[in-house]
Amino acid sequence: MATPPLLFLLGGRLGAPVVWIRSTVASVGASQTVAAAESKKDALLGGLLLPGFDEQTCASRYQSVYYRKNLTRQPSPYLIKRLRDQEALQRRCGPGTEPYARASERLRSGQTGAVDNDDDGGGCRYLVLISYRGLGNRMLAITSAFLYALLTRRVLLVDRGYGNTLPDLFCEPFPGTTWALPLDFPLDKEFRDLDETAPESYGNVAVNRSGSVSGMRFVYLHLDHAASQANRLVYCDDDESFLRRMQWAILRTDQYMVPGLFFNPTHQGELDRLFPRKDSVFYLLSRYLLHPTNDVWGMVTRYYNAYLSGADERLGIQIRVLFGGDKPAQHVLDQILACTSRERLLPGVVTTQGPAPAPPLPAAAGARARRRSKAVLVTGLSGWYHDSIREMYWESPAADGEVVSLFQPSHEEHQLWYQNKHDMKAAAEIYLLSLTDNIVTSAWSTFGYVGYALGGLRPYLMFLPENQTAPDPPCTRAMSMEPCSHGAPSFECTRKEIGTIINTGLLLPHVRACEDISWGLKLTDPDEV
Numbered sequence: 001m002a003t004p005p006l007l008f009l010l011g012g013r014l015g016a017p018v019v020w021i022r023s024t025v026a027s028v029g030a031s032q033t034v035a036a037a038e039s040k041k042d043a044l045l046g047g048l049l050l051p052g053f054d055e056q057t058c059a060s061r062y063q064s065v066y067y068r069k070n071l072t073r074q075p076s077p078y079l080i081k082r083l084r085d086q087e088a089l090q091r092r093c094g095p096g097t098e099p100y101a102r103a104s105e106r107l108r109s110g111q112t113g114a115v116d117n118d119d120d121g122g123g124c125r126y127l128v129l130i131s132y133r134g135l136g137n138r139m140l141a142i143t144s145a146f147l148y149a150l151l152t153r154r155v156l157l158v159d160r161g162y163g164n165t166l167p168d169l170f171c172e173p174f175p176g177t178t179w180a181l182p183l184d185f186p187l188d189k190e191f192r193d194l195d196e197t198a199p200e201s202y203g204n205v206a207v208n209r210s211g212s213v214s215g216m217r218f219v220y221l222h223l224d225h226a227a228s229q230a231n232r233l234v235y236c237d238d239d240e241s242f243l244r245r246m247q248w249a250i251l252r253t254d255q256y257m258v259p260g261l262f263f264n265p266t267h268q269g270e271l272d273r274l275f276p277r278k279d280s281v282f283y284l285l286s287r288y289l290l291h292p293t294n295d296v297w298g299m300v301t302r303y304y305n306a307y308l309s310g311a312d313e314r315l316g317i318q319i320r321v322l323f324g325g326d327k328p329a330q331h332v333l334d335q336i337l338a339c340t341s342r343e344r345l346l347p348g349v350v351t352t353q354g355p356a357p358a359p360p361l362p363a364a365a366g367a368r369a370r371r372r373s374k375a376v377l378v379t380g381l382s383g384w385y386h387d388s389i390r391e392m393y394w395e396s397p398a399a400d401g402e403v404v405s406l407f408q409p410s411h412e413e414h415q416l417w418y419q420n421k422h423d424m425k426a427a428a429e430i431y432l433l434s435l436t437d438n439i440v441t442s443a444w445s446t447f448g449y450v451g452y453a454l455g456g457l458r459p460y461l462m463f464l465p466e467n468q469t470a471p472d473p474p475c476t477r478a479m480s481m482e483p484c485s486h487g488a489p490s491f492e493c494t495r496k497e498i499g500t501i502i503n504t505g506l507l508l509p510h511v512r513a514c515e516d517i518s519w520g521l522k523l524t525d526p527d528e529v
């Protein structure tokens with residue numbers, strides 16, 4: 001893989017003015033600032049990306065293609081068209097425009113938020129995403145919210161989060177505008193405390209008050225993974241209801257809403273046209289939307305070029321111990337080794353009885369037989385698993401003579417909330433995981449989901465350990481590269497009987513129960529299963 005030259009590290013921050021340079025529209029692939037040696041690579045990802053963004057402020061947008069394999073799923077022409085429509089909408093109605101100023105004023109002054117036809121309110125309606133929880137959760141939420149905005153023709157505005165960390169993590173995705181919720185947003189911090197008991201919550205209005213919108217300034221969509229069934233009825237909204245009329249929708253979600261959107265008959269036709277391959281939703285949308293800032297991209301590329309690029313093969317192991325505290329757990333190490341051995345991802349080691357035989361003399365330079373090398377990227381909060389596996393290959397030779405090297409960029413020990421450096425390391429590690437050839441991930445972890453889904457990898461998913469014991473089997477090959485949704489609807493949208501919980505996974509051939517969480521749902525391509 002070619003190594004792109006180092007680029008200038010300029011701030012490319014969310015909320016900073018985007019430089020929209022038409023003069024570079026011609027061909028990003030042929031640009032001097034990206035690796036000319038690989039000019040065949042399609043830096044615009046089959047039309048997913050627009051040319052013309054300033055390459056200096058967000059190097060990853062056009063550079064990441066040089067670190068990745070070619071796209072394994074192509075964007076449909078209809079997806080490309082709808083992305084361009086969405087960009088135009090974001091520019092026409094986004095912060096700094098006249099329609100945005102009017103819509104904000106309406107919200108500030110407490111006027112009713114209902115707009116009765118498409119021209120009312122300048123034809124601009126908004127979806128504000130509240131950012132919370134860990135980075136994997138937030139990346140799933142942003143990607144799902146974007147698809148929801150696209151389907152419902154709303155402008156997506158992303159809250160920067162309590163610690164304002166978002167601008168340090170991702171570049172602006174839309175040309176000529178910002179997706180960052182302005183700091184003077186009229187609801188101020190108050191909106192971050194909304195929960196499902198709020199009078200504006202969809203569940204309250206749709207179920208308890210039969211759709212009356214009188215006096216409502218906005219509608220609140222509570223789609224946290226643990227949302228009540230009443231609030232999950234948003235997934236079944238049929239476009240006729242009050243929701244479409246409300247100019248402002250505030251969304252709280254920490255999870256991957258996309259499988260739930262497939263249940264809505266109103267969206268099904270559109271989703272089929274957007275994504276003929278159902279397992280490509282996160283893969284394509286995340287490649288379109290989530291470009292690391294230069295600071296994060298620098299961390300990714302420095303690490304990749306120093307430790308991973310030279311190996312014949314790269315294996316990612318993502319370790320997330322969700323229950324039982326942050327202390328090292330022997331059963332988790334046992335599970336990782338059982339999984340990598342069973343799936344032939346890592347060689348075993350040769351152990352001998354009695355004194356070890358003398359190692360061979362080093363061969364003369366040049367005559368040395370080249371041994372296959374495998375770089376193992378370990379990510380996790382603890383460094384103990386990495387150290388233990390590395391020691392195993394130091395103390396004894398690998399069974400098949402392979403050279404196994406282990407690398408772990410950081411071990412933060414504990415999860416921290418809304419701290420920029422901590423989040424940037426997490427972002428860099430998620431991207432590094434996505435650059436591996438094979439990946440082992442931990443059960444229930446959105447960090448792992450994003451790592452494999454961004455890379456278009458079908459992971460080896462480890463099951464959740466019970467009673468401090470490694471499960472048997474330790475892991476399974478996932479059916480698709482899509483993330484799992486932990487809070488999808490569990491009722492049929494055509495009936496909307498929220499008291500009747502059914503196995504929604506049986507309704508659509510491309511929506512299945514997740515491998516690692518029985519009530520979770522994920523998209524898959526029926527032909528792949």
Ligand code: GDP
Nearest residue numbers: 134135136137379380381415425426445446447
């Ligand atoms: P989940 O809790 O496993 O679903 O994943 P999230 O990404 O939503 O939240 C976990 C948070 O813990 C991350 O945002 C990081 O702050 C931290 N974290 C967990 N695993 C890692 C890791 O492997 N590397 C780093 N740098 N941080 C991690």
